[in-house]
Amino acid sequence: MALMAATQQVKRRATNQGAAVKDALAAEDTFRSAQDVYATLRANGEKIGLSTVYRHLQIFVDDGLADVIHKPDGESTYRLCGDASTTHHHHLVCRSCGKAVEIEGPAVETWADKVAAQNGFTDVNHTVEIFGLCASCAG
Amino acid sequence: MALMAATQQVKRRATNQGAAVKDALAAEDTFRSAQDVYATLRANGEKIGLSTVYRHLQIFVDDGLADVIHKPDGESTYRLCGDASTTHHHHLVCRSCGKAVEIEGPAVETWADKVAAQNGFTDVNHTVEIFGLCASCAG
DNA sequence: CGTCTTATCGGGAATCATTCCCAGTATGAC
DNA sequence: GTCATACTGGGAATGATTCCCGATAAGACG
Numbered sequence: 413m414a415l416m417a418a419t420q421q422v423k424r425r426a427t428n429q430g431a432a433v434k435d436a437l438a439a440e441d442t443f444r445s446a447q448d449v450y451a452t453l454r455a456n457g458e459k460i461g462l463s464t465v466y467r468h469l470q471i472f473v474d475d476g477l478a479d480v481i482h483k484p485d486g487e488s489t490y491r492l493c494g495d496a497s498t499t500h501h502h503h504l505v506c507r508s509c510g511k512a513v514e515i516e517g518p519a520v521e522t523w524a525d526k527v528a529a530q531n532g533f534t535d536v537n538h539t540v541e542i543f544g545l546c547a548s549c550a551g
Numbered sequence: 552m553a554l555m556a557a558t559q560q561v562k563r564r565a566t567n568q569g570a571a572v573k574d575a576l577a578a579e580d581t582f583r584s585a586q587d588v589y590a591t592l593r594a595n596g597e598k599i600g601l602s603t604v605y606r607h608l609q610i611f612v613d614d615g616l617a618d619v620i621h622k623p624d625g626e627s628t629y630r631l632c633g634d635a636s637t638t639h640h641h642h643l644v645c646r647s648c649g650k651a652v653e654i655e656g657p658a659v660e661t662w663a664d665k666v667a668a669q670n671g672f673t674d675v676n677h678t679v680e681i682f683g684l685c686a687s688c689a690g
Numbered sequence: 691c692g693t694c695t696t697a698t699c700g701g702g703a704a705t706c707a708t709t710c711c712c713a714g715t716a717t718g719a720c
Numbered sequence: 721g722t723c724a725t726a727c728t729g730g731g732a733a734t735g736a737t738t739c740c741c742g743a744t745a746a747g748a749c750g
Contacts, residue, residue, distance in 0.1 A: 425697055425746050447736070461700035466737065486625045486707085487736070504670055513670050520659055524681050531643055531652050533683035540679045542663050544672035564717050564726055586707070600729030605708065625736085626707070692750095699744065710733065717726075 424471070429460045433468040434477075434492070442510035443481050443489035443503075481505065481512075481541055502540040508549035515542070563610070568599045572607040573616075573631070581649035582620050582628035582642075620644065620651075620680055641679040647688035654681070 424430075436449050444452075450465045469490050472478035479493045481503065491512055493501070500521070504513040520540055528536040563569075575588050583591075589604045608629050611617035618632045620642065630651055632640070639660070643652040659679055667675040 423697095427698065427746075429699070445736090459700095463700060463702095463738080464698080467698085482621050482623070482625060484621070486621060486627065488625065504667055504672060506672070507674075515666050515670075517659075517662055517666070519662060520656075520679075523656055523658060527654050527656070528643055528681055528683050531654075532686035532689075533643060533645070533681075534689050535646075536681060536683035538679070538681040540659075540663075540677070542667055542672075542675060542677040544667050544675035547671035550671075550673050562726095566717075566727060568728070584707085598729095602709080602729055602731095603727080606727085693748100695746105695748085697744105697746080700741105702740095704739070705737080707736095708734085711731090713728105715726105715728070717724105719724090720722085 429458075429464050430468050430471075432458050432460060433465055434472070437472070437478065437490060437492045441491070441512060443479075443491045443505060443512055444510065445483075445487050445489050447487075449490075479503070502542070504542045504544065506546035506549055507543045508545055511546050568597075568603050569607050569610075571597050571599060572604055573611070576611070576617065576629060576631045580630070580651060582618075582630045582644060582651055583649065584622075584626050584628050586626075588629075618642070641681070643681045643683065645685035645688055646682045647684055650685050 432453055433449060436452055437444065446466050446469050450462050453460050473480055477492060478490045481489050483489060493514060499516065501514045501516050504515050524538045525536060571592055572588060575591055585605050585608055589601050592599050612619055616631060617629045620628050622628055632653060638655065640653045640655050643654050663677045664675060
């Protein structure tokens with residue numbers, strides 16, 4: 413299970429709700445929670461249910477359109493990140509406003525694989541997230 | 552808040568429950584959830600409440616005695632890891648049995664700080680966890 | 691266009707981990 | 721011993737996420 417990232421997109425119907433969720437995510441470059449996206453959509457007058465928001469968010473992740481980050485308090489946050497063809501990357505996230513910058517660290521990738529191999533671990537993947545305060549939130 | 556890791560241990564009473572929770576964690580080198588620790592203790596005949604398990608687990612983290620990892624499904628897992636004086640480190644965790652190996656990557660630390668600084672982020676910290684299958688679970 | 695099949699909706703119930711509340715209990719100080 | 725109070729624990733409360741399932745609408749076909 414989960415040996416490969418699920419990148420294969422199956423046939424899906426185009427619905428207003430699905431587009432609305434995607435637009436809501438696309439409007440910001442920050443990681444946002446399902447609850448947050450739902451609240452925003454309702455505030456905008458969208459007619460959509462919470463279940464549907466969760467459903468689409470998960471679909472985006474399955475299709476490789478979005479990345480997920482679990483905040484320290486356990487809440488899941490989502491952000492659209494280049495499609496599946498984009499290179500594997502990590503994030504530098506503002507702890508205050510949620511703004512995220514995509515970052516790459518080739519050295520980290522190889523280091524992770526090497527360490528895992530040295531300890532006899534296989535089928536390896538890793539999570540690397542850097543949290544901090546962005547310039548505008550620093551004040 | 553949280554500018555410094557809470558390493559300063561305040562006065563605490565020595566209780567059976569606290570010792571029991573610590574022993575339960577010390578008995579394994581794996582990351583274990585609060586629910587799991589609670590179940591184990593009860594199974595061993597310990598008289599302890601779930602609230603108390605959560606309370607002590609959090610205390611260990613605050614005192615720098617334990618590390619936390621949030622599993623992909625959001626559940627928090629804990630593991631005793633050298634006291635506060637020990638060097639900052641990360642983990643190589645078996646996705647199947649939860650066994651964890653403490654690892655260090657000085658290069659990663661400096662890389663993380665550099666990337667953050669380049670993007671104007673301050674008050675930085677990071678999470679780096681490597682997941683895989685340990686040799687014994689690989690079969 | 692109508693019709694039909696069925697993926698998708700949505701809203702409320704159900705789960706589940708974690709936190710809160712607070713009266714009862716036991717630890718450590720004097 | 722005695723006392724102040726930190727610690728307990730069981731049940732209620734919270735909050736995010738998932739489930740369930742009848743209602744709705746997308747898309748294929750004629």
